[in-house]
Amino acid sequence: MSSKVQTLGEFIIGNQSEFAYSTGELSRLINSIRLAAKVVNHEVNKAGLVDITGAVGDTNIQGEEQQKLDVYANEKFIQTLTNREIVCGIASEEEDDFITIKGHNKDHQNKYVVLIDPLDGSSNIDVNISVGTIFSIYRRITPEGTPVTLKDFLQPGRNQVAAGYIMYGTSTMMVYTTGHGVNGFTLNPAIGTYYLSHPNIKLAETGKIYSINEGNYIKFPQGVKNYLKYCQLEEEDRPYTSRYIGSLVADIHRNMLKGGIYIYPETSTAPNGKLRLLYECNPMAMIVEQAGGKASDGFTRILDIQPTELHQRVPFFCGSKKMVEKAEEFMQKEG
Numbered sequence: 001m002s003s004k005v006q007t008l009g010e011f012i013i014g015n016q017s018e019f020a021y022s023t024g025e026l027s028r029l030i031n032s033i034r035l036a037a038k039v040v041n042h043e044v045n046k047a048g049l050v051d052i053t054g055a056v057g058d059t060n061i062q063g064e065e066q067q068k069l070d071v072y073a074n075e076k077f078i079q080t081l082t083n084r085e086i087v088c089g090i091a092s093e094e095e096d097d098f099i100t101i102k103g104h105n106k107d108h109q110n111k112y113v114v115l116i117d118p119l120d121g122s123s124n125i126d127v128n129i130s131v132g133t134i135f136s137i138y139r140r141i142t143p144e145g146t147p148v149t150l151k152d153f154l155q156p157g158r159n160q161v162a163a164g165y166i167m168y169g170t171s172t173m174m175v176y177t178t179g180h181g182v183n184g185f186t187l188n189p190a191i192g193t194y195y196l197s198h199p200n201i202k203l204a205e206t207g208k209i210y211s212i213n214e215g216n217y218i219k220f221p222q223g224v225k226n227y228l229k230y231c232q233l234e235e236e237d238r239p240y241t242s243r244y245i246g247s248l249v250a251d252i253h254r255n256m257l258k259g260g261i262y263i264y265p266e267t268s269t270a271p272n273g274k275l276r277l278l279y280e281c282n283p284m285a286m287i288v289e290q291a292g293g294k295a296s297d298g299f300t301r302i303l304d305i306q307p308t309e310l311h312q313r314v315p316f317f318c319g320s321k322k323m324v325e326k327a328e329e330f331m332q333k334e335g
């Protein structure tokens with residue numbers, strides 16, 4: 001990588017002026033996520049060698065069996081953010097309730113809350129398939145100097161000040177936005193530095209890839225079944241090709257670079273789908289929209305949904321604008 005390529009650290013400092021009332025707090029926060037991700041990356045990379053795969057025997061609030069790496073990643077992100085005293089609260093897929101961070105002088109002066117899925121795609125850890133971390137950052141809405149409340153976390157996604165993911169794949173990448181476009185940074189593991197490898201990522205208006213777990217086909221709403229038929233018909237630029245990794249970060253990342261649509265709909269057994277609004281769908285929706293794409297629950301823009309619970313689930317249609325609009329057409333036709 002030529003030395004002229006910007007490092008993530010340089011990029012964060014260089015773009016600090018983008019943030020309204022910039023005190024450097026948000027930059028330090030993104031830097032801390034960068035640091036925690038490096039620590040987690042190290043464990044993920046050697047997962048096959050050491051006894052860090054498999055379950056710990058506990059289940060999280062979603063009733064999912066917690067993987068050792070889930071727990072490890074959760075601890076590392078919470079520790080790193082807590083030790084750097086830059087957030088007033090953290091919510092995580094692996095924690096039943098939000099965590100209050102009092103801050104340096106125990107006076108609740110910090111401005112930001114973070115919502116995180118420490119290790120997404122955990123069902124793929126044991127089989128060495130790409131997994132990821134997803135993060136979402138908001139400015140608190142309750143007064144500084146008072147303890148953070150649930151209200152600070154239950155904000156509509158359009159209020160996010162930053163969102164991103166880290167993908168632990170063939171290479172490790174951090175992709176994020178602060179509302180001024182989307183940039184991707186690749187980790188050079190030899191020196192532990194992220195470099196700006198994917199500047200200003202733009203998602204194609206349409207693509208030829210659809211990503212959905214067709215194993216659930218019979219449980220899908222009619223609108224989704226009709227859209228899948230549409231994708232598979234030999235007409236115009238179709239049939240599209242089916243690609244599904246089963247790791248949200250990896251599926252969305254591929255579609256961001258190649259064009260495509262990812263769908264995790266409601267089903268007859270899961271009326272709100274599987275994915276969590278606050279730390280899976282909202283951050284991915286902000287990234288995809290910032291890259292020119294679209295994200296909805298089939299009817300409503302994801303970023304306009306008013307959250308009511310920390311771990312609520314929503315149906316998710318996300319990707320190339322024209323493909324999501326077509327899928328919404330089929331959903332709305334079926335009502």
Ligand SMILES: O=P(O)(O)OC[C@H]1O[C@](O)(COP(=O)(O)O)[C@@H](O)[C@@H]1O
Nearest residue numbers: 119120121122123213246247248249
């Ligand atoms: O196996 P399914 O039902 O297709 O679900 C896969 C989806 O669930 C997820 O694994 C989310 O769950 P986790 O965050 O618990 O891993 C996504 O990454 C993925 O897209």
